[in-house]
Amino acid sequence: MKKKLFAVVMAAAMVLGMTACGNQAAPTAGSGDGTIKVGIINNDPNESGYRTANDKDLKAMFTAENGYDATFAYGKTNDEQINAAQQMIQDGVDYLLLSAADVSGWDSVLQDANNQGIKVILYDRTIDADESLYVASIVSDMAKEGETAANWLKDQNLGEYNIIHIQGQMGTAAQVGRSGALNDMASAEGWNIVVQQTGDWNAEKAQQIVQSQIDAGNSFNVIYAENDDMAKGAVAALDANGITHGVNGDVIIMGFDTNKWALQELKAGNWNYDGQCNPLQASYLDDIIKKLENGETISEKTVIMDEKGFDATTITDEDIEKYGI
């Protein structure tokens, strides 16, 4: 019985292997006949408004009508995601699209994928792995997002800078990029960081962190929160203590991700700055897959999406509609 099962599995693997080879041998055939099999690994879609928008965008693009046979898998941690990736590799997908939970630990599984002739495309988040392991990477440059924000802060020409820095979940690309830019600017300009704490993308934690600083009697005039939720938590703590914030307020509020509600806070002058992090990568992914299927080569391995920073004094209603997620 066991032997029989083993034989069936082996046969299946061989057939899959042959189709994979077939695709490689005649890349032009892919777009004409048959569907393209993609495995999409993402983070928890409930994690934030950003992720929800990202997931929705992918689901709208990778449909049967557009010629795709897509499998979606979600994981909050690398372990869960790696398990899903191994499953997809066994299933013999043509493309593996990956938004990694953590930057490290992906080498061996991506090597497996390459050995099977599966093309890996990273989206949304970069990883610490050799460039040869993936064909392309469509990312937000988190460090650049941080730099844009830090430069904006520098341009405010405050007399002194006392910053509460609320970080995202430690180790994520967004946290590393956004924290790094602020740290560099703070040491270059001699800004004072009152406290640097991780809020784990969580509004409640951010509120407690800011409340703790207020209770301790520490003075500060900037809150640099690495996502909108945490900025909201920080603002709740300020409101509870009667500290003014936003345009003409005592404390400058900075957030990231351009949620629609956050941009509306910006427009109302309650916040000062919100950095964009573009979640809509599906069209870029589709473009690259089509090119590969047509046998073209990808000239730029890393595609960096255009991202803006919005200022409370210049944001318009059109911006909110266009860029709000």
Place this chain on the structure above:
Amino acid sequence: MQKTEKKKASPMEVLKKVLGRQIFIPIAALLLLVLFNLIADPGFFAISMKTNSAGNPILTGYLITILDNGSELAILAIGMTLVTAAAGGQDISVGAGIAISGSVMLRVLCGTNPKPEAIQAPILVAFLIGCLAAMLCGAFNGALVAYFKIQPMVATLILYTAGRSIAAWVNQNQLPIVPPGPFSYFGGVIPGIPIPTPFFIAVACMILIALVLKFTTLGLYTQSVGINESSSRLNGLNPILIKFLAFVILGACVAVAGLIKVSRFSTINYSVIAKDIEMDAILAVALGGNALGGGKFNIAASILGAYVIQFLTTTLYKFNVRSDALPAYKAVVVILLVVASAPRVREYLNGLKKNMGRRLSRREVG
């Protein structure tokens, strides 16, 4: 001779009685934290009067922060103690339950439009429907544990895993925002009253459960089912019903905690709301000196335990301990508790106590 022995033994007995009382553990932990803060920075205990952005007076300070943020945990500790006592296990789905009930409340308040101009239903109706949802979750867990005799942690693992996705599904993955108004009072302050409302809600829950335990036999029945299920059945109790009831009561506690949580920001984030709160609630029960295997229980001690945990959290925030390191400190507390309640350590401590008593009385004689 006899007389002197009696006289000398009495202070020892008093000490023994104090040490033996269950509530001694959380009180000792609290005193330890208070002492630490007094030495490190007495400013920790300062409370000042301020005006919030809405122009209302409000008291602020670390102690107020503890009372405010510890309330949800205190409310959950009530239900968790009952479940622990009756079923001899813990419910690990309370965080997910809060997400579900909170999501249902927002769904009722906001209707189909995630950002309405005005609330679409009275707050009381929203709360009651949210309460119903949470109690249904409790009933689901209760049925699995009481009727199907599944280990409580395994049974509640189902909702622990699926709960947050269910919560997101209730609102079709939208993030509803309740328009400003009275709904924010539950997690904030009522205009004119300078103490955060969550504290009053917690006190109301405490009074309610105290009355229930005083005027009904719930406490006694729960305890006897927890101590020995078959003998309580032989005495005419229905263990299935009692266990089931404990989970439903925990469901009601979850709904109240959920109301406070969603009211704090007038919105919800399905994946992080009340994250890991189940672990804190179980820790509160353990810190209250309750046997985690069921049986005798003391709700007051659990509630105190809940505030002690918040005290610890707030203290660590004050000293800018990285918030992702907080669980490590809580783990130390758990280790101490578990070690202290291990039978072997108990035996050793009892032996030590007896020895000391003997030595003392011998010295008196000498």
